[in-house]
Amino acid sequence: MKLWGGRFTGQTNELVAKYNSSISFDSRFWREDIKGSMAHALMLGNQGIISREDAEKIHKGLTDIYSDLESGKLTIDPEAEDIHSFVESVLTERIGDAGKKLHTGRSRNDQVALDMRLYAKASAKEVSKNLKKLLNTILKIMKENKETYMPGFTHLQKAQPVTLAHHLGAYFEMFARDCGRLKDAVARMNYSPLGSGALAGTTYPLDREMTAHMLDFSGPTENSMDGVSDRDYLIELLSDFSLIMMHLSRFSEEIIIWNTNEYRFIEIDDSYSTGSSIMPQKKNPDIAELVRGKTGRVYGSLMTLLTVLKGLPLAYNKDLQEDKEAFFDALDTVTDSIILFEGMLATIRFNKDVMAQSAKNGFTNATDAADYLVTHGVPFRDAHGIIGRLVLYCIDKKCALDDLTVDEFKQFSPAFEEDIYDAISLKTCVEKRNTIGAPGTQAVERMIQHCEEVINS
Numbered sequence: 001m002k003l004w005g006g007r008f009t010g011q012t013n014e015l016v017a018k019y020n021s022s023i024s025f026d027s028r029f030w031r032e033d034i035k036g037s038m039a040h041a042l043m044l045g046n047q048g049i050i051s052r053e054d055a056e057k058i059h060k061g062l063t064d065i066y067s068d069l070e071s072g073k074l075t076i077d078p079e080a081e082d083i084h085s086f087v088e089s090v091l092t093e094r095i096g097d098a099g100k101k102l103h104t105g106r107s108r109n110d111q112v113a114l115d116m117r118l119y120a121k122a123s124a125k126e127v128s129k130n131l132k133k134l135l136n137t138i139l140k141i142m143k144e145n146k147e148t149y150m151p152g153f154t155h156l157q158k159a160q161p162v163t164l165a166h167h168l169g170a171y172f173e174m175f176a177r178d179c180g181r182l183k184d185a186v187a188r189m190n191y192s193p194l195g196s197g198a199l200a201g202t203t204y205p206l207d208r209e210m211t212a213h214m215l216d217f218s219g220p221t222e223n224s225m226d227g228v229s230d231r232d233y234l235i236e237l238l239s240d241f242s243l244i245m246m247h248l249s250r251f252s253e254e255i256i257i258w259n260t261n262e263y264r265f266i267e268i269d270d271s272y273s274t275g276s277s278i279m280p281q282k283k284n285p286d287i288a289e290l291v292r293g294k295t296g297r298v299y300g301s302l303m304t305l306l307t308v309l310k311g312l313p314l315a316y317n318k319d320l321q322e323d324k325e326a327f328f329d330a331l332d333t334v335t336d337s338i339i340l341f342e343g344m345l346a347t348i349r350f351n352k353d354v355m356a357q358s359a360k361n362g363f364t365n366a367t368d369a370a371d372y373l374v375t376h377g378v379p380f381r382d383a384h385g386i387i388g389r390l391v392l393y394c395i396d397k398k399c400a401l402d403d404l405t406v407d408e409f410k411q412f413s414p415a416f417e418e419d420i421y422d423a424i425s426l427k428t429c430v431e432k433r434n435t436i437g438a439p440g441t442q443a444v445e446r447m448i449q450h451c452e453e454v455i456n457s
């Protein structure tokens, strides 16, 4: 049964009905649809727009539909036009004429705007919860690896030594910002469009404050035309999801690199890797690769919605129905990606010796060697040149700076003394860097303290 059959005499073309239908994806927010209708019905009764008796009947009918859908006693009819029509028709079937009064002072335009907001708000909170779990895992690894030395890179070339705690702390910051962004978006979207009507409000004395508060919003939206046609909050969330995926993808790329035969910094657990059908030796980092690959898909959803909205005149247009599949797909992708990435990260084994050895082999202490000369009176620019020549010498000799004798050092500058070895040891290079945000122990302790605060906030 169509909600809008009255004006029509002819039948809808079959393909039109199929193309127009949204039940296959909007049934996903049946809970939100029913909760919104419950609030609307109670408010109608409260305002005397319908009798309290009818309001109670509707509320009871909706409660039953809710629990029957939950238990599986009632299943959603795939032939219905959308979830709104489905719920209303089942209600009327069950409770009779009172059911027909539910839609008083309401349009599917404000109804769908409400459902989507409720669903998106809950989803954003769920994504945040998953991110918090990932933050916890990162922090745990940080705490266990304050002295796990590794090379830090620029241009993917070994640069200066850092620790694993420091390196992962960078990702902690990224995901913490992502949580903050979701929180901001939720605060901004937390206004109820219910009562906007089709676009111009309604002549009934609706209490929009009441429904807004019943549904846990900060208040009602201020303009009915904006209320039914605003999807900015979805674009904001999709942009937040895109950033999360971008961060996961960067991290994945590093995991893929660290997992190569050449690096061997890590070993991904068997449960999070797959093999090859032909090459028996293979153990592939598929999850990291898939996260990296699926990032484009989430960006795609963001682009979809930006494009849907860009030429849309006020107020509601059916184009807006396209918000759902794009949002749901991105939501599912980001949710699965965070959960799987967290599981993979939590079970990775770090080859600490290999990491430290790699930091040693790559002249990552060259800056510190130059700084040593500076503290012994050599101007930095000269020191830079001297160490550059020393590095060339070592490359030729196939050794590290630490392997040279004091005499060899002295051939390049008389400023070198016996204490050069201590000054350029991996431990010193890291430990001496204690400015805020640096990899030294004190700085990392401070970082960890800050991470704890973020998690508990």
Ligand code: ARG
Pocket (backbone or CB within 6 Å): 022, 026, 082, 108, 109, 112, 316, 318, 320, 321, 322
């Ligand atoms: N399925 C529609 C949507 O998702 C519901 C709103 C229908 N409104 C209308 N005027 N046809 O946007």
